[in-house]
Amino acid sequence: MPTPTIYHIRHGETDWNAEGRLQGHRDIPMNARGLMQAAAAGQVLKNLLAREHRSPAEFAYVSSPLSRAIATMNLLRPELGLPVDGYACDDRLREISYGEWEGLTASEMQARDPEVFATRGLDKWGTAPPSGESYAELARRVGDWYAGLTGDTIVSAHGGTTRVLMVITGVAKQADVVDLRIDQGVVYVFADGKLTKYG
Secondary structure (H helix, E strand, O other): OOOOOEEEEEOOOEHHHHHOOOOOOOOOOEOHHHHHHHHHHHHHHHHHHHHOOOOHHHOEEEEOOOHHHHHHHHHHHHHOOOOOOOOEEOHHHOOOOOHHHOOOOHHHHHHHOHHHHHHHHHOOOOOOOOOOOOHHHHHHHHHHHHHOOOOOEEEEEOHHHHHHHHHHOOOOOHHHHOOOOOOOOOEEEEEOOEEEEEO
16 A cells, blocks of 8 residues: 655744744644744645645545644635534644743753753754653654554644654654754645655
């Protein structure tokens, strides 16, 4: 069976994104700019599917359960001519947990836990923040979700899920993704062993 294609959209901007604060599992809503980015991603996706001569109705749709991802999916689907409901939420797509660092900026993390911050700087894939997750742990739960895919899927989730999907699908190495910028308002397409960004 061919590997399913994934159209992955990171949620739109939140105030914490704009302030450089880690969100993780904290349920921070999108701001006004983020709402526009989510709608723009829906337009990008609509145009992309039209170019590919594919109907939006033929895909599975799934979102992280965090409200910023759900709100993004709720804006995407009407852009595609679909009802707002009609998609699943999967907890395995929740953003990486930053534990005790959630709500902090990089300088605040460094001041609070200098040793862990330094260790994580050397191995961000394998080192978790205090009471949080490492990228390796995130990759295990997202990988479990990915292994169960049975068809092409449109996903609304997070920067962390995008990064680990790059590793899971073999398009990038661990060391190359942990600090990679994941844009908002665009569509990342994982297909045929390649990753293409549309914006």
